[in-house]
Amino acid sequence: xxxxxxxxxxxxIVAGALVWAVQFGMRVRDRELPRPTADEQTHxxxxxxxxxxxxxxxxxxxxxxxxxxxxxPHELHHASSRRSEDQHRKRWLPGKSGSFxxxxxxHA
Numbered sequence: 001x002x003x004x005x006x007x008x009x010x011x012x013i014v015a016g017a018l019v020w021a022v023q024f025g026m027r028v029r030d031r032e033l034p035r036p037t038a039d040e041q042t043h044x045x046x047x048x049x050x051x052x053x054x055x056x057x058x059x060x061x062x063x064x065x066x067x068x069x070x071x072x073p074h075e076l077h078h079a080s081s082r083r084s085e086d087q088h089r090k091r092w093l094p095g096k097s098g099s100f101x102x103x104x105x106x107h108a
Contacts, residue, residue: 056089057081 060082065071 056084056087058084 058081060077060080062076063071
């Protein structure tokens with residue numbers, strides 16, 4: 001009988017904690033800023049969606065120093081890659097490359 005009473009009291013404590021947590025969450029939500037309306041949402045530009053540009057990039061080598069001096073950050077390029085002169089996309093050829101264990105014959 002004592003076990004039943006202990007289980008009932010434990011259940012009431014858990015239920016009370018859940019009720020308190022819900023009420024606390026509602027009070028916090030009431031203090032938050034209101035959600036933006038449909039007019040305040042972002043819209044597409046007048047010209048439509050921005051499209052991505054596909055281009056072949058190649059690594060931009062770090063320039064050699066003059067007279068053994070070290071390079072400073074302002075002497076480096078702003079990007080680690082540059083646009084390739086050859087924009088022809090190299091396609092995968094069957095039997096020439098692939099993943100390890102892909103089942104192909106590999107380089108012949």
